Amino acid sequence: MKKHYVKSQLSQTLIQLLQEKDLHNLTVKEVCLKAQIGRASFYRYYSSLEDVLSQPSRHLMQEWGREFEANPQSTDDTVFQSLFQHFQGHKAFYSILYRYQLTQVIVDTIKEKIELTPDLPNGIAYGKSFFAYAIFGWINEWIxxxxxxxxxxxxxxxxxxxxxxxGTLQALYRQK
Known part of the structure; x- marks a missing residue:
């Protein structure tokens, strides 16, 4: 319970401070003071301020997944619109990741969501990787x-x- 509270306070506080201040001008001490969390607690869970931003991204993506799966009107045809709606609903957070070039968090979260793991057979892994980076590229450009x-x-x-x-891939395949 305490772990969740500490992580939640730190991430919420960091996101709030990033609305007003540049990440590179923030210190762990400043974030901890504002969050009312000790620095020892910070370093128990994180090694840098950038690490703090990974947790909300994973949480938000898991939240989206649960909502999508719980919605009886969700279909394969609505998955992307739902995903885009999710990113739009959390524009401030994702824009912060983009502004500070921390979009790898988005890639990692997408890869985690589609279960792209090192133990997959190559063919499956390459397909999932193509999909993950295509979605990320689309979202990154949109942001x-x-x-x-x-x-x-x-x-x-x-x-x-x-x-x-x-169509382009099919045309290339036919040319062989």
């Missing part, structure tokens, strides 16, 4: 552009481009 499209518009663009990519 870098300020997330101008809503989730419905972005999903429509994604579906259109997926069709173009599939």
């Amino acid at each position: 870098s552009r300020g997330m101008p499209e809503n989730s419905t518009q972005l999903n429509q663009l994604f579906q259109e481009q997926a069709g173009v990519i599939l």
Whole structure:
């Protein structure tokens, strides 16, 4: 219980401080004081302020997964729109990750969600890797552009481009 409280306080406080201040101008001491958590507790769970941002990303992605799976209207056709809606709903957090070039957290979370593990056979691992990095690339570019499209518009663009990519791959295959 205490572990969850400490981690939650630190992540919430860091995200709040990053709205006002640059990450490189923050200290562990400052975050701990504002969170009312001792520095020893900080170092028990984290080695840097950047590490603190990994937990909310995983938590948010798990939350999205639970909500998607619990929704009786969720289908394979709505998964991407739901995912884009999730990112849009947490725009402030994901924009912080982008601003501080910590988007690897997003990649790692996607890979974890699709269960891309080192013990998978190569063919399956390569397919999952392609999928994970394609989704990440799409989301990363969207964030870098300020997330101008809503989730419905972005999903429509994604579906259109997926069709173009599939057509291109099929054409390349036929050329062999």
